[in-house]
Amino acid sequence: MEMISPKAALGIAAGVCGTLFLGYCIYFDQKRHNDPEFKKKLRERRRVKKSAGGGGKRTNTVFPDMKDHEAVQKFFLQEIQLGEELLAAGDLENGVDHLGNAVAVCGQPNDLLQVLQQTLQPQVFHLLIQRLPAVAPRLMKAQSAPMQEDDVE
Template sequence: MSSSNTSYNPLRIAAIATGVVATATVSYAIYFDYKRRHDPVFRKKLLRDQRKAAKSTQKEAETGKAVVEAALRRALVLINAQPVPDTPESKEQYFMEQVSQGEALAARSPEFFIASAIAFYKALKVYPAPQELIMIYQKTQPPPVFDLVMELITLEYVTLTGLVAAFRMSGLASSSTSRDPRDGSSDPLLEEIDDASPSQQQAQAQASSQSSSTPSSASGASSASPTSSGSFVVVDDESNQTPAATTTETVEVEVRTTGIVGEDPPEEPLN
């Protein structure tokens, strides 16, 4: 009887089973390490599995973040649509209700962290010193809840900034389309160009071309005038005359007017 009792001892069976499991685990670890070190195909397969696991984890995190952000955006729209209490007494009562609700939800489980953050954000909107209350939240509430509250604040700031930028852009666009760029009373040059008709501009161009094409001989004859000392001042158009022609005309005019200096007049023949 004693031998049969010892052969079926539960402690001995448990010890044997534990030893077998440990031996199998150690054997598999040795085999795994050997394959990882010496089998390139097995090593590549391990790397692929690790990359897939990392990608799936990252994708799940991004999906969860997108879901949380969408929920916070919807909550922010609902919060802004709700009326805010006006009187100090109603604001104080509303603040106490939201703070107590947020604390109760934060103490339950992580599934209620979003609802808790929404309640704390509602209380923040009616508190007279928001920065002080944010510091209190940071010290008293769990970090995930505080991060959600700060994300709500960031989303509202981004929304308001986008609305202000869109309003400014629409105002600039409307002002630029309603104003004529040539309608500037402060620019006299534009006014002068606008006032001049095409016929006037053409007449001015013809007059300038005629004045530039005046014959050089007429200008030389009209520009020479005698002075009291017998000298002459000649004004010629250099653009229309050559230097040789200018000198010849000047000498001819001087000879015809005064004669050659120092020469006696010719004697008349005696009959």
């Protein structure tokens, strides 16, 4: 009986492992596609992604009531997360808009800008700085409408 060389044994083992891994991937892909909830989940995920990164600038941002600290904090975290996701996906325009919204409602914008300057690419940070003056009027406009309603009472 002839012995198999260690290199041949290693090659056979690698081939068997690769085949098992490929079979595992095919099995679970079929299982996933046959799941009745798969298409619903996929459509929902695509709808959310499309609405988050939809075409054009997003100027219809609904700012929270600045008196409600919890709402402001939730909005801030949401805008930071959405901005980071959009930047990671390559959508610089909308990503910078969301980060600008976060800076506008931040209690310490200078500290946040220092962190962003260290973490963002220089061209993205400069784009953010250029967009900041346009965010303030939108925030003021959003805050002035509820104030007028409060004054009427």
